[in-house]
Each structure stands twice: as C-alpha cells, then as structure tokens.
Amino acid sequence: MAMFKQHVMLLAFIFCLFKLSPVWANDEQAFVINQITIINHSIFDQSSKDNFFIHDWANSLHTTTKKSVIRNHLIFQQGDKVTSADLNEAQRILRSKRYLRDAKVYFAPLKNKIKPTSKTVVVETWDNWSLLPTADFNRTGNESRYSVGVKDDNLMGLGIRTRLKYNHERDRNGYHASVSAPINWIEHGIATIGYERNSDGQVLDWSLIKPFYSNQTKTSFSITHDDDHRVDEIEQNGDVVNKFAHSTRFYSGQYGWLLHNDQQALSRFRLGVTQQQDRFSPTSTLSVIPKDRKFFYPWVGFQYIQNDYHEFNNVRVLDKNEDINLGWTHTLKLGFELDDKRNNNLPGYHINIHTTKGHQQDNNLWLFSLNGNATLATSHSDYYRLDLQSEFFHFINPKWIFYSKAKLSFTNNLPLDLLNSLGDDSGLRGYPLQYQHGDNTWLLSAEIRRIPNINLFELADIALVAFADVGQAYGSGTTSNQDQGILTSIGAGLRIYSSKSSNNSVGHIDLVYPINSDPSIQGLEFRFTVKQSL
Template identity: 30%
Template sequence: MLQKKSTLMFIFGTTLMLSGPSLAETGCVAVDPKQPLPESSSARTISKISYIRHDIFDLSHPQTVWFHRFANEYHVITTEPTIRDDVLFREGEPLDLAVLAETERLLRSRRYLRQAEVQVTEYCEDNQSVVVTVSTWDNWSLLPKISLGHEGGETKSNIGFAEDNLLGTGNQLQAEYFNDSERDGYQLRFLSPNIGGSHWQTAVQYADNSDGESYQFQLNKPFYRISSDWAFNFELSKEIKDISEYELGDEYNEYRSNRDYAEVSGGWKISQYDNQVQHLNVGVTLDDHHFLPNDDSTRPPPTDRDLSQIWVGWDWFQSDYQKMFNFFQFNKVEDINFGWQASVRLGKLNQGLGAYTTGWNLQATLAKNWQLTPVSWLTYRSEYKQLEGKELASQQLFSNQLRHIYHLSDNQVWISQFQWNVGKNLFRDQRITIGGDDGMRAFPLYYQTGNKSAIASTEYRYITSWHLYQLVDVALAAFVDAGRAWDNPDRTTPIDNDTLYGYGVGIRLLPSHASRGSIISIDLSKPVTDNPELSGWRWRLIAKREF
C-alpha cells in the first residue's frame, strides 16, 4: 500500500516537472476543463487569459488535399484583438463561470467562427488564481455567391461575393446581383458587429432593384449580455418595391410600395436576480407607407397608412442555456435557451408625428423550450399584435409555433411541428401565405393567402456519417405536410380551397466550414391536389438557417 502511494506521488511530481517551469515553478497545475474546479472557485481571480486561434481546416485529417492547405494559407485568421473584443471578462477580475459560458456563447454566435471554447486550464493555489484559455476555430469567410435555385415553381439566382470576416476583423462586406420571383437588382451591404470592442453595432445597406431602390442605416448597442445596463437603437430606411398578389401561385395583380421608416429607442435594466433580467424600453417610430398602381396593376392598390407612434415596452429574459446537438441544425453545437422569454410593447399613434389617425398598437411575444425526457424536447413561440385606430378597422394577429423534437438515436431525429395564425382585417400586403418557403413544401410560393392559416408537418431526419472532404455534412429527410390558409376576401377560384397535403424526400447539405452555415435543402415532393397544373413530382432547392 505504501509502495503504491509512493509510486503515485512520484508520477504526479514527474508530471509537474515535465510540464515546464511555467507550471511547476509558479505553483500552478493544469486542470481538466471537463472536470469541476475545486470548491470556492468564485474566490479565485483570473491571472491570465490565453488565446488559441485555430485555422479553418485540420491538416492532419486523412482527407486533407490541396485546397485545404490553400484555404488555410490564404485565409486571414480572426485577429486576437477581434476575439478579445468579445471576451466579457478581464485579467484581475474574480472568476465567474457563468460569464465564461456567456462569452463562449457570444463567440459562437459570430458566423466567422465555427466553434469556441472558454475554459479554465490552469489553477494556481499559491495566489488562488486561474488561467483561462479562449480557443476559437475559424470558418472560411470569403464566399463567392453563385447560385441557381428552384423553389415553389420559381427560379432564383444570384452572383456576387460575401466576406464575413474582412481582414480578420469580424466585419462583413457583401455585394451581389440577384434575380427572384419578385425582382432583380444589385445590393451592397456592410456590417460591423462590435465596433472597437464597444459592443456598438452598425449596418449600412443599399440596393438598386428593377422596381426601385432601398437603403438602410442602423446604429445600435444591444443588451449583449445579461448584466448589460442599457441599450440604444437608431434605424433609418427607405424601400421602394413592387408587390405582387397571387392566387394558386399565379400572379394576378401588382402595385408599387414606398415605405419610409425611422426609429430611435433606448432601454434600461430595471431588475436582475440570478439568471433573470427585466428591461424597460421607450422609443419613437416613424412609419409612413404609400401604395401606387404600376403598369401591371389590375386592381387598385391598398390604402396608404402612417403608423408613426410613441411606445413603451417591457421584456423579461431568463437565461438557462444548454449546449445541444441536432436540434435546429445538425453536427454542430447549438446554444438553446430553456428559460422564459417575454416582451410587451404598447404604442400610441401620434398625429403630430404624421399618423393619419389616433389609436394604439400592442405587440407581445412569449417563448419557452422544455426538455420532456432525456431524448425529447418541446419548443413554443407565440406573438400577438393588435392595432386599433379611430379610422382603422380593428386588426389582430395571433401567431403560434409548437415543435416537438425526438432523438430516435444519435443520428436519427423525428420532428413534428404545428403552426397556426389567427388574424382579423390584416392589411392586404401583410396577409398570411403558405406554399414554398412558407410551409407546404410541395406547393408553389403564395399558393394560398388569407387572414388565417394552420400547418402541421412531421419529418424524419437521418444524419449520415458522410463528411465530404471536411466541406459538407450530409443528412437525409422524409416529410409530410398538411395545411391551409383561408379567410381571404379577394379569393375567386374554388380550386384547392380546402386543406392541402404534400409529402416528399430530401437531402440536406451543411457546409461545415463556411461562415454562412446555411443548410442547403434539395427536396423532391408531390402535392395531393385537384389542380391539374400540379400533377406529378416537384423539386425545390433552398438554403436556410434551420434544418
């Protein structure tokens, strides 16, 4: 027994000596990030922050070829100051594991980073301090945008480029020419997500389209962490475009929309307890929307409206994050909040600001995720809007989404979703549509339109072990959709006026080392319909953030 104990002490002492002077001579020992720290860790201070920045590809991978080396060679890796700007703690401050986890989530939210880890790696007993290591893995950020897609019976294409990590600074620059079912034109956009480490953000965008031009400028400082004391937002935009109205996916009317929008608002933390925080927000919004006929108009455009208002809002946020896999995406860490999130905003229409009438505008949101069993989860999102005006018809919209996620195994997921919208007297340009992007994947875009809708979907997903040259992860899917949009006073055709049904199979491709991280969905689907123009199987290709 004594000999065994002496042997263990010899091994431990040898390990300290081999670790080098930086540990043994300073009285510091390496710790396993996966194991809990000793008790009273809150009394320890952060003596040093180390940064380890990884390039895009692991060149020791057996599938490494020339373009992996080329990408690593010519990619500008995210600079250490850019990473440091997002770190929410400093050397000399007390260790707070919750702040380390919050920093890790903030870094992972940056699209130019594929993964981030913030861990305690050394413990120094002599001075009760720790060393924290921030490790990041870059994404390929210069993306040529050359794409051709077919979705909902419409062809979409664009060409251009997007740089999501300009010279390693985290800034975004985008230029593209696009052509879709509504319009074609070009767009320029610049975004800085954290100006000089101040957590101020700015975005500038300009677009010159076939149906008009638009621009946007935004300067804001959000509640970027749970302890943020205040927030600010300023936004100015103008958008001119043609809006089409559809029936069964076919355009029957078009009109010109001209919208001028501006908002300035501020927010303050009014209470914080443990992992919960409440904010008070106030703001002024100018929202002037005009409609005009164009050469393709077959009926009068909607009535002009101005909803300029002064508003006050409240929100409640409960932080209860967990690292999840194969939740909304696949083969990557997802930070999912299982705490409550709620907000209420009440605005008063003000004729002194330009509103056409007096009245009030209410908006409320509620969101929550639950873990039902070790392998199943439930997510819920709801939103309520109500607009009342002296010269406006009373308008309401209640939107809900309920989703059940069940992991049949580590690589098999079954998801069921039900979303419903109940509206009343919605503006013509804000009615609910289904088909294509908006549910009912086997049907064309804008197939049904109305004040109300309901869609039920179920989907089986098989995540394969195929990782094609460290570039693309592959998953397979099979799905069934059923849904309907109704209560449309302008509908004229009796075809497919009831519940729609569709089913299909698909392939999901995830560019695992690209900054956009959009999942490319290729589906082959068949609608169940009495419309003779939709007989047979249909295919679609679309890129989106979620599976």
C-alpha cells in the first residue's frame, strides 16, 4: 500500500504540471453553405503515367463509396454556418475512415471578387481497396501464429465492415465472423456484432454506439456486451508455465454530454454502469488460477480535449496524411463498486486515467502518453497499473528519420491473468512472449528509418530500418526469471505498407539478434509480424 501511495503522489504531481491553454474567442468568419459538392475518386488515377492493367482491373471491380455515405459522415449540411475550422474537422473525420485513403474538404474558389455570405463546400475523397484476403503470420522464437480469411471494410460502398477468418496458434484455433454497420436512425450511430468459436471456447460480442462524433456533438451513448470463453496461457522464459480456463461476461452502458466547446478546447461528462464477471477454472492439476472477480459499479467520467491538430507524414505509416493532436487530452473515470466490497458500509473503487500530449519544434516531434487503472477496497488485494510512454521523432531530411521510445510500467498485486511482463509482445524484439516477469518494467528502443520513396506499382510503400531494444523487468515477481538482468537486442529489417488498401497495417520483416546469456534463446532470428504502425 505504501508503494501505491508513492505512485499516487507521483501521478498527482504530474497532473499539477498540466497547463491548460487559455480560451480565446473564436473570431473566424462563418459562411452559410449554399451547396455541398461531393467528388468521389476511385482507388487508382487512370490518367497517371504509371497506370497499368492491374489498376484498371481494381477500379472496375471496386464499388466506389456512395455519395450518401460520405454525406452522412459530414458534420454539417446545406444551410448550416461553418468556418474553416469546421471544414478541417470534417476532413479529419473522413481521413479516419479505413476505406478512405485521403480526403479534402474546402470552400469552392470564388468566381468574382465580391465577398459572399454563402459558399459552396467541396468534399473530395479517395477510396482504398476494401475487399481483401487476409493472411497474417507471426513467428517469434519457437512460436508461430497465423490467420487466413477475408474482410471488406466498405461492403458495396456502404461503409459496412465485415470479417471472416480462421486463426491458429500453438494450442488454439478457431473461426471469427463480425459485421459493423452505420445505422441511419441514430445520428452517426454504429451497430456491431461478432462471434468467434475456438477450440478452447467462444466469444460473442455486440454493441450499439452513438459516439461523440465531432467537437460539436452534444450527446453520446453506448450499450456493449461481451461474452468470452477461452484458455489463458502464461509464458515465462520461453515456456508455458501456467494455463487456465477463463470465462468473461461484460455489460456496459453509458450516456455523455458536452459541457463546453470553443475553438481551442472542449470538455465532456459521462455517466455509466458496468458489470464484469471473470471466472477461472483449472485445465490440469498443475494449474494455478486467479481468484474469480465479480464487479458491478456505476461510474462518472470526465474528458478534456485541447484542439491542436497538425498534419504529418511518415509517423505511424508511410506516405499518408496523418492528423495528430498535439494538445492535451485527459480522460478520467471513477467507479463505485457496489457488489464486491471489502467493507459493507463503503464502496470499492475503480479508477481509470488516460492522458496524451504532443510537441513539435522544428524537425522534432514528441508524443507522450499516460495510462493508469486501479481497483481498490474490494475483496481482492488492491491492485493497479501505470504505464508511461514517450516517443521522439527527428526528421533528419525527407528520407531519413530517427525514432526512439521510452516506456515505463509500474504495477502492484496484479491478478494472474493480468501479470506484467517483458518480451516480444511488449516491444522487446527477438525474445519470446512474456519472457521476463516483474511488477515493473522499462524499455528503451531506438531506430533509424530510411524512406527511399519506393512505391511498388502504387500498391505498397517500403522503408528500411535498423534498431536496438533494451529493457528489464524488476521488482517483485522476478525470482523465476531465468535471466534477471538487462535484455538487449539489435536488428534490421523492412517495412511494407499497403498504401491503397483499407488494411492500414504494416508488415515487419526483420533479422533480430538477442544479446542474452540464456542458452535457450536462439541467435540470429528471422521475424515476420503484422502491426498497425511502423
């Protein structure tokens, strides 16, 4: 408990350092929209000198996003008053859609010098190829995982997302199907249902969400259900050291409303209720299982977002306009446990915090994040987790980028199914999953990235990287680690980004050499993974 208090004090100190920007009045001129012109571009520009038959074939088979779908994604309609800031926000929202490669939203050029009170808004979009076979293969150490299937992020150009795939892991295989579709009877609403049947259990989840779609959205709500049955494996030192069955039943509902919004920042308030039940059972006589958890808690939440968006390239993916908010974002949620209480006269507590901030200076970009959660005063021992991460990008020139990342994790009394670990799955490349265990971990990574501007037939962009990782798990829970020292790996590889597909994933092909005294760790290793960023 003393350690927890120390970290709470540290967290309070960090929050005291937050400096919220002052609010200025918005004096930007607004215009009435007299017309909205939507221009849909297909995937490939057939007038390009690099156009060839595959591009023509793809365009002919692809169904371009319907104009009605684009119109429904807009945050304004004909007759509304809008500013350039509103157009920029609409552009960011369109760019966030997986099936759109890019979008531009702007006022149509004036044909005369007379200053108008109304203007035409032009919305241009460029589609991605959305119907894709999927084949993911991940190999780390002696473990291989793969999945094959088919997905469509824009079924018939209607913005409907569908998935069907087969997964195979060492001790687990099964099928997954899901569909997510916009629903017109709820403004910007989304309905999702998914089902997964595996050799170790099944998953059923569904949700109905009306999000805070834009800065102007007044209210939001969501209803979510997740029913999951699986077998959890705990790995350490490259081996499976524990295994148990895990059944989860999760329900959550929430309602939120906008408290304040201006050109610089906004704040929102949420009320919700969550019920989560986790049950565990042994799969063998050697299984060590966590204590069952049965939580029911109403909660209140607050969110603050400072509006400071900037456009970047080659940060998360290659050669794509990326909108990144450099302003402060704070999200706080406080739940009051009513079912599983340590003291019948007092509630337990569930605390979640999330903070991000960015900073740009000349050719340098810093991105910071803080995530924390704690469960206190229940029948379980108090437990918490706090993750701090800092990323640094130095754009040496258009073709060379230096990247580094520092990550710290502090935990205490985590349940067995939530243990903190360090390995390939947490960013230490070349080591087995969950290789080192410990209450606390630190990880430093450095990369030099070469962007040669090579585009293979307008289908994929390529980057070259050289990297080094160093990290360690420490604190309680490290006694069973075969190597309790600092772990290091170096390597080089290739990054492949599918620039005209809705997959938005990056293929990582690496040769990695872990520098380690453990003889069970292989030397130079070929590694292929699929991730969501460089």
